Amino acid sequence: MLQYQIIPVTHYQQNCTLLWCDETGDAALVDPGGDTARILAVVAEKAVRLCKILLTHGHMDHIGGTAELVAQLQLPVIGPHPDDQFWIDLLPQQAQMMGFTPVAGFSPDQWLGHGDKVMLGKQALEVLHCPGHTPGHVIFYSRSAQLALVGDVLFKGSIGRTDFPRGNHAELINAIRTRVLPLGDEVRFIPGHGPMSTLGHERVTNPFVADKHYG
Numbered sequence: 001m002l003q004y005q006i007i008p009v010t011h012y013q014q015n016c017t018l019l020w021c022d023e024t025g026d027a028a029l030v031d032p033g034g035d036t037a038r039i040l041a042v043v044a045e046k047a048v049r050l051c052k053i054l055l056t057h058g059h060m061d062h063i064g065g066t067a068e069l070v071a072q073l074q075l076p077v078i079g080p081h082p083d084d085q086f087w088i089d090l091l092p093q094q095a096q097m098m099g100f101t102p103v104a105g106f107s108p109d110q111w112l113g114h115g116d117k118v119m120l121g122k123q124a125l126e127v128l129h130c131p132g133h134t135p136g137h138v139i140f141y142s143r144s145a146q147l148a149l150v151g152d153v154l155f156k157g158s159i160g161r162t163d164f165p166r167g168n169h170a171e172l173i174n175a176i177r178t179r180v181l182p183l184g185d186e187v188r189f190i191p192g193h194g195p196m197s198t199l200g201h202e203r204v205t206n207p208f209v210a211d212k213h214y215g
Contacts, residue, residue: 002123002145006190007042009035011099012061017149017190020048021121028120029075030054030140030149031192032065034100036072039065054118054125055079055108056151057137058087059164060094062192067104076109078118081129084136086166112138128179132172133160141183148189148199154180156197159208176209 005018010033018039020027027048032039043050050073055063057080069075087094088105095102112118114129118140125140133152137160140149152160154176162169180189185200203211 002120002142002147004147004190005042005046006196007035007039009033009038010061010064013193014061015190015192015194016065018042018046018048019054019120019125019149020046021123024121025049026051026121028052028054028118029069031056031062031151032069033061034064034103036065036068039069040072050075051120052118053077054140054149056139056149056153056192057134058084059134059152060091060098060100062151063088063091064095064100064103067106070106071104077106078110079108079112079127080134080138081113081131081136082111083131083166084134087134087136114138128175130172130175130179132162132168132170132175134164135166135168137175139180141187146184146187148180148183148187150180150189150191152192154189154202154206154209155191155193156195156202157206159206160192173209177214181209 007016009016014033016032017030025048112127116127118125128139130153187199
């Protein structure tokens with residue numbers, strides 16, 4: 001089975017997620033935005049083997065700890081979609097804009113596209129390209145666990161901002177309505193910030209994407 005532990009990090013309280021396959025002990029970090037010592041303490045506590053870093057998108061609060069973890073552990077970086085390359089290139093400016101200590105840059109070892117799969121031990125994560133918050137945003141979906149890691153695409157009661165460079169509100173709504181919500185009402189999701197929810201709950205109650213607004 002796929003297991004997870006949410007680790008809120010930085011002054012943005014972004015949800016970094018430790019994912020692992022309990023059969024093999026292979027683990028990945030999704031969106032390590034910072035506070036790497038805290039993240040690695042949780043990894044040690046769970047006694048899992050960290051194998052890779054997965055990134056949903058290129059915003060600083062989700063990728064700020066990546067270079068430090070790579071330097072320490074030589075982990076491969078997978079994702080996001082190549083349309084977020086410009087955000088990664090802008091790390092110095094992002095740090096200044098968002099109040100973060102400057103961090104080293106990095107280049108992903110593997111870009112992701114819609115329909116790709118990432119293996120974690122014996123568990124498969126399906127990749128869905130969901131642009132709008134950023135043009136290269138992806139989400140990771142475990143069909144077996146009925147769990148999605150959606151970054152800043154969807155939140156409990158809200159959706160991602162689209163007022164950043166190359167954000168697009170219509171694209172974001174379309175991605176949520178055509179790619180995320182169809183995964184099924186029972187699917188639980190871990191957002192980039194805030195509490196978990198289910199897609200069914202958002203389909204009924206979310207003021208931005210609920211079915212009642214799209215009859």
